[in-house]
Amino acid sequence: MKGMILAAGMGTRLRPLTDNLPKIMLPIAGRPLIDYIVRLFREHGIEDIAINLHHKPETVREHLGDGQRFGVHVTYSFEEKLLGTAGALGKLRNFFTERFVAINGDMLSSIDISAQVDFHRSRRATATIALFEVADPTTRGVVELDGDRRIRRFVEKPPADRVFSNLVNAGVYVIEPEVLNYIPDNTLADLGTDTFPLLLQAGKRLFGYPSSDYLLDIGTLASYKQAEEDVLSGKVKRF
Helix, strand or coil: CEEEEECCCCCHHHCCCCCCCCHHHCEECCEEHHHHHHHHHHHCCCCEEEEEECCCHHHHHHHHCCCHHHCCEEEEEECCCCCHHHHHHHCCCCCCCCCEEEEECCEEECCCHHHHHHHHHHCCCCEEEEEEECCCHHHCEEEEECCCCEEEEEEECCCHHHCCCCEEEEEEEEECHHHHHHCCCCCCCCHHHHHHHHHHHCCCCEEEEECCCCEEECCCHHHHHHHHHHHHCCCCCCC
8 A cells, every 4th residue: 555645745834943944854853854754654554645845845855865764665755836735645646556554744643544544434425534632622623423333524723613422533544545536636725625525525434434543733833842752742643
């Protein structure tokens, strides 16, 4: 199975740290964030990995190279203009011809990807989104599930008076290649805002996978500090 690290974002909320580094290269306990994601993929048998790049792409290429010293093979996808989380996948439709896993490049996680894939397979899902609970869901994609964990509603960043659940998108996805048919070519598109609503409208089998594993979205300076503390305290395995 192949994997995708969505790593092209500018990391504006982490400035000035990201002025000269892509977010994926920020060090956590002495190792770039991308090392933790590559290790997570490799631990679950995903060794053929694509990474989309935009801001300071040379730093990632210089660090990972072809991936051999990390035990993986890396394919790079440079975006002259940002394509969004969905557009990045659409650009690689010829690469992803079978089921694959995608993860947001700002996630520090120990999620059991293999268990999520098994769940996806058992539900014959078109796409499966890892979920976790948060106190304030207004900054994320909010999900409503039925009794079988099939997604009934997905609303990206709803206002507080329209929140219907504390289950939110964790940024780890198992995806069938047919999903790429719902993504336009060379166009800015977002999984949460554009693709998942289209899949629901089309009646596709979109499922949620609630997880109690460690998941942290490193989108702010406060969460970046938290990531460092969590690795040093052993919540996430160190290198």
